[in-house]
Amino acid sequence: MKLNPAAAAMAPSGIREIMNAAWAQPDVLHLEVGQPDFPTPGHIVDAAHDAARAGHTGYTPTTGIPALRAALADKIRERNGFSVEPDQIVLGNGGAQALHACLVALTEPGDGILLPDPAWPNFLMMAEVLRLEPAYYALTPANCYVPEVADLERSVTPRTRVLLLNSPSNPLGSVIGRARMVELLEFAARHGLWVLSDECYDEITFDGTAVSPAALDRDGRVVTVFSFSKTYAMTGWRLGYAAAPPDVAEVLAKAQEPLISCLSTPTQYAGLAALASPSAVIERMVSAYRRRRDTVIGQLAELGMTAFRPSGAFYAWVDVSESGLGAREFALRLLDEERVAAAPGTAFGTRGEGFLRLSLAASEEDLAEGSTRVARLWNRLRASGDVRSAR
Numbered sequence: 001m002k003l004n005p006a007a008a009a010m011a012p013s014g015i016r017e018i019m020n021a022a023w024a025q026p027d028v029l030h031l032e033v034g035q036p037d038f039p040t041p042g043h044i045v046d047a048a049h050d051a052a053r054a055g056h057t058g059y060t061p062t063t064g065i066p067a068l069r070a071a072l073a074d075k076i077r078e079r080n081g082f083s084v085e086p087d088q089i090v091l092g093n094g095g096a097q098a099l100h101a102c103l104v105a106l107t108e109p110g111d112g113i114l115l116p117d118p119a120w121p122n123f124l125m126m127a128e129v130l131r132l133e134p135a136y137y138a139l140t141p142a143n144c145y146v147p148e149v150a151d152l153e154r155s156v157t158p159r160t161r162v163l164l165l166n167s168p169s170n171p172l173g174s175v176i177g178r179a180r181m182v183e184l185l186e187f188a189a190r191h192g193l194w195v196l197s198d199e200c201y202d203e204i205t206f207d208g209t210a211v212s213p214a215a216l217d218r219d220g221r222v223v224t225v226f227s228f229s230k231t232y233a234m235t236g237w238r239l240g241y242a243a244a245p246p247d248v249a250e251v252l253a254k255a256q257e258p259l260i261s262c263l264s265t266p267t268q269y270a271g272l273a274a275l276a277s278p279s280a281v282i283e284r285m286v287s288a289y290r291r292r293r294d295t296v297i298g299q300l301a302e303l304g305m306t307a308f309r310p311s312g313a314f315y316a317w318v319d320v321s322e323s324g325l326g327a328r329e330f331a332l333r334l335l336d337e338e339r340v341a342a343a344p345g346t347a348f349g350t351r352g353e354g355f356l357r358l359s360l361a362a363s364e365e366d367l368a369e370g371s372t373r374v375a376r377l378w379n380r381l382r383a384s385g386d387v388r389s390a391r
């Protein structure tokens with residue numbers, strides 16, 4: 001029987017390969033997983049429990065309970081710097097499903113989409129399953145891993161419909177500053193593009209340079225997706241949301257109906273409690289990520305390696321190109337010889353070749369030890385003749 005060829009042909013995740021191999025072995029340091037190592041704060045768990053006990057267990061409106069949409073409009077005004085009405089907010093089953101729904105609302109099969117390379121691999125999976133034509137813009141050390149308009153100009157075509165931005169970026173931790181964001185919006189306006197802004201790491205930033213394109217948007221072309229997953233250590237709760245111009249939000253709400261009907265009701269009450277948390281709840285986790293970033297970057301530098309210093313998210317992007325091995329081979333040998341699991345850069349796109357992503361969602365001790373072991377393998381490979389001949 002025939003299946004959807006785009007879904008059937010989807011490439012397996014390059015992170016999953018390492019993760020599966022790592023879980024089969026004892027005593028491995030896990031630096032491959034992209035989710036907070038903190039538990040969901042207790043008051044958030046209690047709120048879901050209380051809501052379920054109080055009978056909040058039925059369907060809700062597709063777009064979400066009104067109290068949560070109103071609280072999210074306040075959050076966006078206060079923390080993201082732009083104004084939306086509650087009915088411009090549509091909840092999703094995590095940021096992932098909200099992004100997918102946005103693409104359903106914004107595109108038709110055959111439309112072009114501009115994606116970052118390297119990038120979170122699910123963007124490409126979504127594009128493929130929706131039969132969009134992806135084109136890439138390069139995030140490289142030379143441009144500090146932020147998009148360049150000249151590069152986008154080379155990739156855009158008359159069929160391009162969406163520019164996807166992800167700041168702070170997974171896997172890079174780079175953040176697009178205000179001036180570049182203005183240029184990107186001008187580029188989008190010149191070519192009549194929607195800007196789909198993935199800001200799932202919006203509250204995990206270290207230097208205050210992040211800006212939402214929607215805060216600079218003058219003509220209603222930006223749709224933003226946020227998530228509770230990273231900010232509040234709630235990956236398994238599946239709570240994300242899109243903030244869209246009114247006409248887009250209306251279509252988005254329609255698109256969500258057949259996809260999810262609505263979100264888990266206790267999860268929505270958990271979201272309300274999360275938003276009402278004292279700011280210390282987020283600050284405590286962000287300062288831990290900042291300390292870990294400094295430990296890893298500092299230690300790798302001392303050992304002679306180069307890693308990008310992230311301004312947000314919780315990843316270190318480490319250059320292993322001088323090892324002479326491809327990123328996947330390096331990650332497999334790292335697991336085998338040094339018992340460290342890390343994501344190969346190639347799991348995020350062709351421009352990830354020669355890089356490794358270390359997740360900072362691990363203890364400082366594990367990160368210090370993990371960095372030492374990465375550098376040990378790197379130095380061993382650089383010194384060994386067999387690697388040079390294997391190039």
Ligand SMILES: Cc1ncc(COP(=O)(O)O)c(C=O)c1O
Pocket residue numbers: 034093094095096097120166169170198200226227228229235239240
């Ligand atoms: C860049 C990026 N966007 C979106 C998501 C989606 O997260 P969630 O669906 O848990 O909200 C992730 C998760 O890893 C991510 O890294």
